[in-house]
Amino acid sequence: MAVAVLSACGGENDTVEESAQADETENTSAELTEMTQVTSWFPQIESAGQYMADMEGYYEEEGIDMTTDPGGPEVSSVSIVASGNAEIGMAQGDEVLLAIEEGIPLVAVMANFQQSLQGIMYHGEHDVSDFDDLAGDFEIFTSAGAGYWEYLVASTDIEQEQNAVYSGDQSAFVSNSDAASQMYITSEPYYLDQEGVDVGTLLISDSGYENYGDVLFTTEEFYEENPELVQAYVDATVRGWEQFQEDPESVYDYVHDLADNDSSTDQMEYATEQMDEHVYGGDAVENGVGYMSEERWQQLIDQLTELGVIESGMEASDVFVSDFID
Numbered sequence: 001m002a003v004a005v006l007s008a009c010g011g012e013n014d015t016v017e018e019s020a021q022a023d024e025t026e027n028t029s030a031e032l033t034e035m036t037q038v039t040s041w042f043p044q045i046e047s048a049g050q051y052m053a054d055m056e057g058y059y060e061e062e063g064i065d066m067t068t069d070p071g072g073p074e075v076s077s078v079s080i081v082a083s084g085n086a087e088i089g090m091a092q093g094d095e096v097l098l099a100i101e102e103g104i105p106l107v108a109v110m111a112n113f114q115q116s117l118q119g120i121m122y123h124g125e126h127d128v129s130d131f132d133d134l135a136g137d138f139e140i141f142t143s144a145g146a147g148y149w150e151y152l153v154a155s156t157d158i159e160q161e162q163n164a165v166y167s168g169d170q171s172a173f174v175s176n177s178d179a180a181s182q183m184y185i186t187s188e189p190y191y192l193d194q195e196g197v198d199v200g201t202l203l204i205s206d207s208g209y210e211n212y213g214d215v216l217f218t219t220e221e222f223y224e225e226n227p228e229l230v231q232a233y234v235d236a237t238v239r240g241w242e243q244f245q246e247d248p249e250s251v252y253d254y255v256h257d258l259a260d261n262d263s264s265t266d267q268m269e270y271a272t273e274q275m276d277e278h279v280y281g282g283d284a285v286e287n288g289v290g291y292m293s294e295e296r297w298q299q300l301i302d303q304l305t306e307l308g309v310i311e312s313g314m315e316a317s318d319v320f321v322s323d324f325i326d
Contacts, residue, residue, distance in 0.1 A: 032065035033229060037088035038077040040214055042070045043258035045268040046186055046275060047090070047214070048251055049112060049289070053240030055254045062232035070258075073168055078104060087222055088233060092116055093212035093300055094147035094309075100319055101310040105220040108297075108320035110234050110290030112241070113213030114282035115205035117275060118148065121173075121189060122180040124198035131156040131207050134180055141166040141173060141181040148204045148211065150307045155207060186271035210299040212292060213278060223321065234290065234324040241289040245280060248272045291325045 039047045050068055053059050059066035069086065071077055077089030078099045088109075091099075093116070099106055120140065122128050134140060135157035141164045142149045152158050164172075166182050173181040174197055183189060189199050204211065216237070223230055244251060252268050283291050297316035304310045 032060060032063055034065045034067070035059075035088065035229070035233065036067045036069060036086040037216075037233075038069045038071055038075065038080050038086045038090065040071045040077060040090040040092075042072055043255055043260075044187075044263070045252070045255050045271045046117065046184070047112070048244045048248070048255070048272075049237050049241035049279075051240070051255050051258070052244045052251045053236045055251055056240070056243060058236040058239045058243075059233070062236045064229070064232060064236065066236075078106070081106070081217065081219060084219075087218055089217050090214050091217065092118070092147075093215050093297070094304060096215050096217050097301060097304060097310060097314070097319060098147070100314065106217045106319070107220050107223050108212075108215045108217045108292065109223070109230055109324050110237065111212035111215045111292050112290070113275065113278040114284055114291075115203070115278050116148075116209075116211045116213035117184045117186055117203075117278060118211075118213070119183055119185050119201050119203040120180050121183045121192075121199040121201045123177050124200050125177065126200070128200055128202070131158060131202060134158055134202075135162075137178050138162055139164050139176065139179045141179065143182060146182070147304060147307075147309055148207070148209050150309060151209045151303060152204075152207060154307055186274045187267075190267055190270045210296050210303065212296070212300075215292075216290075227323075231324050238289050238325070241279060245276075288325050292320050292322060294320075294322070 037050065039050065043051070054066060054068055071090065077086070077091055078095065080086045081089035082099075082104045090112075093108070093111070096106055096108055120131070120134065122134065122138070128134060131152055140158065140162050143166050149163060153160050170181060170188060170192065173179045174192070183201065185201060185203060189201055192199055218230060252265055255268065256263055279289060283293060294316045297320050301310070301314050301316060301319075305312050305314070
């Protein structure tokens with residue numbers, strides 16, 4: 001009887017404890033604010049800061065129940081954020097400015113890369129040292145409307161007639177030894193090398209085009225109504241990038257599983273090495289990951305204004321906030 005009574009008491013206590021734990025879990029979940037962010041491409045290591053923050057629970061620690069949706073060639077993060085279907089989007093700095101020019105009230109809150117990872121690649125058999133060397137017979141594939149293309153035409157010997165529309169694959173480039181093509185320094189050169197195609201590369205940033213890469217933005221309305229939440233998001237993402245710098249390999253499997261493709265550890269190691277300076281170098285050395293300056297934004301605005309891509313009158317202070325990076 002004593003055993004039975006003790007067992008019954010233990011069962012009752014267990015039930016009470018389990019109930020309390022369930023209530024605590026429910027309360028914790030209720031305290032989290034749901035947010036959605038859209039990246040610029042399919043899951044890849046170039047978004048390591050966000051994925052590390054997801055994996056390690058940094059967003060939850062900041063009170064955010066985060067959903068991370070992938071981008072892609074048919075996905076416009078600007079449209080998704082503008083429509084209210086996500087709170088945070090990712091795009092190149094010039095893409096954010098073009099959206100603002102079109103009347104979409106966006107504000108940039110941090111930049112994953114101090115300089116864009118975009119560049120132009122060419123066949124390694126050519127002696128090319130700068131963009132002027134691509135003038136003449138080269139056929140250069142770029143995405144339609146790429147802001148950097150207009151800058152290259154205006155500031156180098158490259159001519160508008162050399163441009164061809166990038167179709168999304170590299171077959172036209174590979175089959176034509178006199179072709180050049182847009183690329184990400186972390187991606188296409190690696191994959192083509194695996195296929196035995198030798199390429200040289202030029203980064204757009206080396207041309208003087210002042211473009212932040214993978215800028216994280218929200219709407220003016222969301223920023224003004226939820227500054228604490230935006231701060232929490234930035235803190236978690238910066239922490240993700242800092243942890244990635246300490247232990248990049250720890251997130252490789254996580255990204256690989258999300259990508260559900262043939263991405264390999266070798267490719268992610270290659271990309272990690274290539275993007276290191278772009279994340280942690282430049283102004284980020286003294287000011288921290290994600291930092292953006294008014295001077296850099298104004299330079300990009302002035303460049304696009306001079307090219308006639310945007311109208312004059314836009315001010316850097318209207319397109320980004322620096323308050324969130326400590």
